[in-house]
Amino acid sequence: MIFELEEMCEIPFEFDYSELAQKVIKGCLEYINFPFEAEVNLTLTNNEEIHxxxxxxxxxxxxxxVLSFPMLDYEKPGDFSFLEEGNFDAYDYDTDAVILGDIVISYEKVLEQxxxxxxxxxxxxxxxxxxxxLHLFGYDHMEDEExxxxxxQQRIIMEKLNILR
Structure with a gap:
């Protein structure tokens, strides 16, 4: 897994958020059985910038x-079979990784919530x-069933990672 972290401001968390982010991303990739090397970019910012x-x-x-910017278009969430055909643009030939996309999180919203x-x-x-x-894997929540x-899926992943309420 290739993980890039950008901090757009001072982040006041008193824990290793880079390590936790990588743990969760890796856990999600394993849960969904992502079949390739993956690249995910995480940007941490404040309410003003995410606004x-x-x-x-x-x-x-x-x-x-949180905002999610997937790089792939899925016919069915969590179905990566189209990647085997090589018909996609989100591939980094230097790293041999599929670029899943970008995540942007407001640290202020994390604290509030x-x-x-x-x-x-x-x-x-x-x-x-x-x-x-899950958004980067093609899942959404616009319809009730989705x-x-x-x-x-979120509940299962969080339980597998032993990150509970």
């Missing part, structure tokens, strides 16, 4: 907790990465 990104890319004028939901900052951070990884499936 700008959310407005620019989704035309939603407010900060959000951990407090709101009554669990640890680490758990909220890990959950947002897990949620975003939402239920995505929530089920």
């Amino acid at each position: 700008k990104i959310n407005l620019e890319h989704r035309e939603i004028d407010r900060p959000t907790d 951990a407090n709101e939901y009554g669990h640890s900052i680490q758990r909220e951070f890990a959950f947002l990465i897990c949620h975003s990884m 939402r239920k499936e995505m929530e089920r």
